[in-house]
Amino acid sequence: MLTPVEFSRLVIKRGTVAVVSDPHEIANVLGKRGIEFMIADSRNALIKIFFTIPSCVPATPFDCSGGCITSDDVHDFLKTGNFVGLSEVMNVPGVLNGDAELMRKIEHARQYHLAIDGHAPGLSGEDLQKYVQAGISTDHECTELKEALEKIGAGMKILVREGSAARNYENLKSLIVEHSKELMFCTDDSHPDELIEVGHIDKLVKRAIKDGFDLFDVWRIACMNPIKHYGLNVGMLREGDPADFVIFEDLEDLTVKSVYIGGVEKWDADSLNKFECKEIHIQDLSRMVQKELICIEVADGEIVTQKRTFSIQETRFNFESDIQRDILKIVYLNRYADKPPQVGYIHGVGLQRGAFASSVSHDSHNIIAVGCSDEEIASAINRLIAEKGGLVVIDSAEQEMMPLPIAGIISDRDGYYVAGMWKRLMNRLVNMGCRLSSPFMTLSFMALIVIPELKIGEEGLFEYSNFRFISSKE
Amino acid sequence: MLTPVEFSRLVIKRGTVAVVSDPHEIANVLGKRGIEFMIADSRNALIKIFFTIPSCVPATPFDCSGGCITSDDVHDFLKTGNFVGLSEVMNVPGVLNGDAELMRKIEHARQYHLAIDGHAPGLSGEDLQKYVQAGISTDHECTELKEALEKIGAGMKILVREGSAARNYENLKSLIVEHSKELMFCTDDSHPDELIEVGHIDKLVKRAIKDGFDLFDVWRIACMNPIKHYGLNVGMLREGDPADFVIFEDLEDLTVKSVYIGGVEKWDADSLNKFECKEIHIQDLSRMVQKELICIEVADGEIVTQKRTFSIQETRFNFESDIQRDILKIVYLNRYADKPPQVGYIHGVGLQRGAFASSVSHDSHNIIAVGCSDEEIASAINRLIAEKGGLVVIDSAEQEMMPLPIAGIISDRDGYYVAGMWKRLMNRLVNMGCRLSSPFMTLSFMALIVIPELKIGEEGLFEYSNFRFISSKE
Numbered sequence: 001m002l003t004p005v006e007f008s009r010l011v012i013k014r015g016t017v018a019v020v021s022d023p024h025e026i027a028n029v030l031g032k033r034g035i036e037f038m039i040a041d042s043r044n045a046l047i048k049i050f051f052t053i054p055s056c057v058p059a060t061p062f063d064c065s066g067g068c069i070t071s072d073d074v075h076d077f078l079k080t081g082n083f084v085g086l087s088e089v090m091n092v093p094g095v096l097n098g099d100a101e102l103m104r105k106i107e108h109a110r111q112y113h114l115a116i117d118g119h120a121p122g123l124s125g126e127d128l129q130k131y132v133q134a135g136i137s138t139d140h141e142c143t144e145l146k147e148a149l150e151k152i153g154a155g156m157k158i159l160v161r162e163g164s165a166a167r168n169y170e171n172l173k174s175l176i177v178e179h180s181k182e183l184m185f186c187t188d189d190s191h192p193d194e195l196i197e198v199g200h201i202d203k204l205v206k207r208a209i210k211d212g213f214d215l216f217d218v219w220r221i222a223c224m225n226p227i228k229h230y231g232l233n234v235g236m237l238r239e240g241d242p243a244d245f246v247i248f249e250d251l252e253d254l255t256v257k258s259v260y261i262g263g264v265e266k267w268d269a270d271s272l273n274k275f276e277c278k279e280i281h282i283q284d285l286s287r288m289v290q291k292e293l294i295c296i297e298v299a300d301g302e303i304v305t306q307k308r309t310f311s312i313q314e315t316r317f318n319f320e321s322d323i324q325r326d327i328l329k330i331v332y333l334n335r336y337a338d339k340p341p342q343v344g345y346i347h348g349v350g351l352q353r354g355a356f357a358s359s360v361s362h363d364s365h366n367i368i369a370v371g372c373s374d375e376e377i378a379s380a381i382n383r384l385i386a387e388k389g390g391l392v393v394i395d396s397a398e399q400e401m402m403p404l405p406i407a408g409i410i411s412d413r414d415g416y417y418v419a420g421m422w423k424r425l426m427n428r429l430v431n432m433g434c435r436l437s438s439p440f441m442t443l444s445f446m447a448l449i450v451i452p453e454l455k456i457g458e459e460g461l462f463e464y465s466n467f468r469f470i471s472s473k474e
Numbered sequence: 475m476l477t478p479v480e481f482s483r484l485v486i487k488r489g490t491v492a493v494v495s496d497p498h499e500i501a502n503v504l505g506k507r508g509i510e511f512m513i514a515d516s517r518n519a520l521i522k523i524f525f526t527i528p529s530c531v532p533a534t535p536f537d538c539s540g541g542c543i544t545s546d547d548v549h550d551f552l553k554t555g556n557f558v559g560l561s562e563v564m565n566v567p568g569v570l571n572g573d574a575e576l577m578r579k580i581e582h583a584r585q586y587h588l589a590i591d592g593h594a595p596g597l598s599g600e601d602l603q604k605y606v607q608a609g610i611s612t613d614h615e616c617t618e619l620k621e622a623l624e625k626i627g628a629g630m631k632i633l634v635r636e637g638s639a640a641r642n643y644e645n646l647k648s649l650i651v652e653h654s655k656e657l658m659f660c661t662d663d664s665h666p667d668e669l670i671e672v673g674h675i676d677k678l679v680k681r682a683i684k685d686g687f688d689l690f691d692v693w694r695i696a697c698m699n700p701i702k703h704y705g706l707n708v709g710m711l712r713e714g715d716p717a718d719f720v721i722f723e724d725l726e727d728l729t730v731k732s733v734y735i736g737g738v739e740k741w742d743a744d745s746l747n748k749f750e751c752k753e754i755h756i757q758d759l760s761r762m763v764q765k766e767l768i769c770i771e772v773a774d775g776e777i778v779t780q781k782r783t784f785s786i787q788e789t790r791f792n793f794e795s796d797i798q799r800d801i802l803k804i805v806y807l808n809r810y811a812d813k814p815p816q817v818g819y820i821h822g823v824g825l826q827r828g829a830f831a832s833s834v835s836h837d838s839h840n841i842i843a844v845g846c847s848d849e850e851i852a853s854a855i856n857r858l859i860a861e862k863g864g865l866v867v868i869d870s871a872e873q874e875m876m877p878l879p880i881a882g883i884i885s886d887r888d889g890y891y892v893a894g895m896w897k898r899l900m901n902r903l904v905n906m907g908c909r910l911s912s913p914f915m916t917l918s919f920m921a922l923i924v925i926p927e928l929k930i931g932e933e934g935l936f937e938y939s940n941f942r943f944i945s946s947k948e
Contacts, residue, residue, distance in 0.1 A: 001876075001878060001883065001892050001896075002884065002885060002889055002892055003880065003884055003885075003886070006885075006887075006888055006889045006892075009888070009889060010889040024837075025837075025839065025881075026880075026881045026884065028837050028838050028839055029747075029748055029838075029839050029881040029882060029883060030746065030747075030748060030881050033746070034746075034881055037880070040738075044479075044518045044520070046518070058838060059837035059838070059924070062924075062931060062936075063837055063838045064808050064811070064838055064840060064931075064932050065810070065837065065839075066748040066809075066810045066839075067748075165775070165915055191893070191896055192889045192890075192893035192896060193893040193894075193896055193897055195889065195893075196889065196890070196893050264514075272504065272507070272508075272511055273503075273504075274503055274504060274540040274541075301639070334538050335540075336538060336539070336540045337538070360475070362533070363498075363499075363532065363533035363537055363539065364502050364503075364532060364533070364537045364540070365502055365503050365540075366538060402475075404475060406477065406500075406511070407499075407500045407503040407504050409475065409499055409500065409503060410475055410476065410477055411475050411476060411477075411480075412477070413480075413888055413890060413891070414480055414887055414888040414891065415476055415480045415481070415483060415484040415666045415669065415670065416666075416670070416887060416891075417887070417888065417890075417891060418475050418476055418480075418666045419665070419666035419667040419669075419670050420667075422665055422666060422667055423667055438638070438639060441638070441639055448533075449534070449536055450536075457536060457538075458536065462536075
């Protein structure tokens, strides 16, 4: 259900540098155009994606599909040099009965010296021999050891499949001991949640290592065998090879540190970010106010602010907010150091409850938060620190957040997600009484002290006209 | 808030083939590493992304930023040949007072004959002359006509900015008449929802054309001026140029048909899909049943089914379902033609209410639906047809859907969205009583008639052991 590009973004994190992929699902819908799309899209993928050309589209004469790949199409595609093999020959009777059209496809693949994949559940005896003699060299449908051994005996390579539904590793794993040269791993029909939560080929490597099989046997199956079998242009760390490799934290849990493809680091586990600040405590935000209180006054749609002073009738040992007069706390926290938060007051936001915070603020992208209570402001800031950046809204116990893990200012998700979350956060703030048309935008300018008149920064409130920091009690 | 790749996916749909981008936000957080990330990521973008090198990181001496770009860094970056200019010189006093470090950055850019961008709100008179003499040739901060005219007079190009917050087109548009050679368009700080719903540079072109300005003046501003000013390697449809161009439906609404970059079609408005079937009516699903009813019996986790017969006590003119005995309707609809739906019955799904449908089904990916009522089954199928494919769950008035717009089997969203929606649809079906651990997976095998025993296809139920279609009444 993912494009090649999106697929590559999930599996590179699992240490996959290359895959052999069969575009036969989309070929059944769109024919040649579907295959061309897959190849074009894969050019923008993070990993190397190799394709085999489908041999059985449509799957059967009974099928009412949208596309058809003839033997001439197979030939045309093979001429492009974009394929490493012929996809699973599911039409076993076609091979056994010498179906002319099917045999032409196989012939084309042989002519280009390409691997021919099989799909022959339960095939054995003479039929199996005939199937193999046609040039078919792999099978990924073995569910039992005996079946796999007969196929290996007949000269086939066995792809041990472990997807979200069909799971054959447990029954076939003992082959690793004596047959590591004849095995490969595959993960057909893995759902995206399985790729994210359980893993890709790494999940098989990890299990095999935990099961006590020889490390080098397991890695040969995972890495070298497919490269050699399909003749892939993927490096094997020999002199002159393309530099395709993975750096793991260790060889048991297989935590990936970074992935290089063709000598270029394509993925790196270290988040591309900088967050050195520590969690804040509610009491860090406490401020005594007496007589008068200096406020940043914001106007909707303007990045210029005014300085405004409110009179305070009685001393408050911690002035959290005055919802009636729309006086809220604003907090600045340097995210590149472990320093105390700076606290000021702001008028014009209109929030009736809750708090919001952002790690997007001009120009240094430190943390800015505004809220009605110290508890909610602290929650907002601490959530930001925990997630290393983003936009967050706190409404008593409820939290809504868009993480921005890249530098605390960029999402790693698609544009539709970001647009949707942006509107969602806006709407929530409107429901909480916020009167600004773009609250996070306004917030992001509150630390830009080179714009008049009153802003908040490293040493508290900054007064532009005198070009100096002032205390909010002055 | 988007990576260059995700940004490119949004704006290519709007006919943008190239952008000049300033990576100074991420440079403020991560310094050189941030700039390197932007360049590396942009290599996988759909459009051409050119970068200028930030001149003012950190923005001011008061800023506590995470990164710093020195004049030596600027020089090192310029040597790579990856930059088309020096980013906005915001430090106007630095230019006027001849700040040594800043002047070195400007000198480096001049040495490489690169454009130097300005940022000088309100600057005029002698100061403006001095700023321009330093080699700074653009300004995107003009809000008034008079200011823009003075800057044009001083030799600057004016970037007419229309973002989500700052909007200067209305005030500056009259410049188009006499100064189309001195203008460019820009869209700083456009939020993703604005890019999706309103547009990118196309929104400015459209407005200018609607406002009656000369078509060729407007297109010169949008296309040729930036290429010439920054010396971009973007084609202008001259012989020998790279084939970068957009095909529009018309030159007023600017509906994009397709976008070519370097001669390769990188985006195409025609959905990569095939859906020829028409909406179905509830009465198409009506089936009379008497005496006995033949059912597909599914077992969780198996793609093999059984044929099972239930006795029916009284004739029903439309047998919708029997929740007690877990007999539900299953419907097959060929999506590549306008044919009536095929109706059968299924046992083992367990649904207590509602319906679900999918355009992912082996091997031809026709539509399969299962449900408790004809109304909900029809809703599910018709929603699929309306969206041209995906997975859908109907629970009385509520609909939950994951669209799969690419061939009806692939999402155009990121892997986390697809994984999230997949689980969400699963959970909803569990709440509706479904007993299958992977209901859409099971559904997808119900049209694979080459697997025993009873499946549904083009002419109704298909019995594998006799290898023929049967009517459900037989």
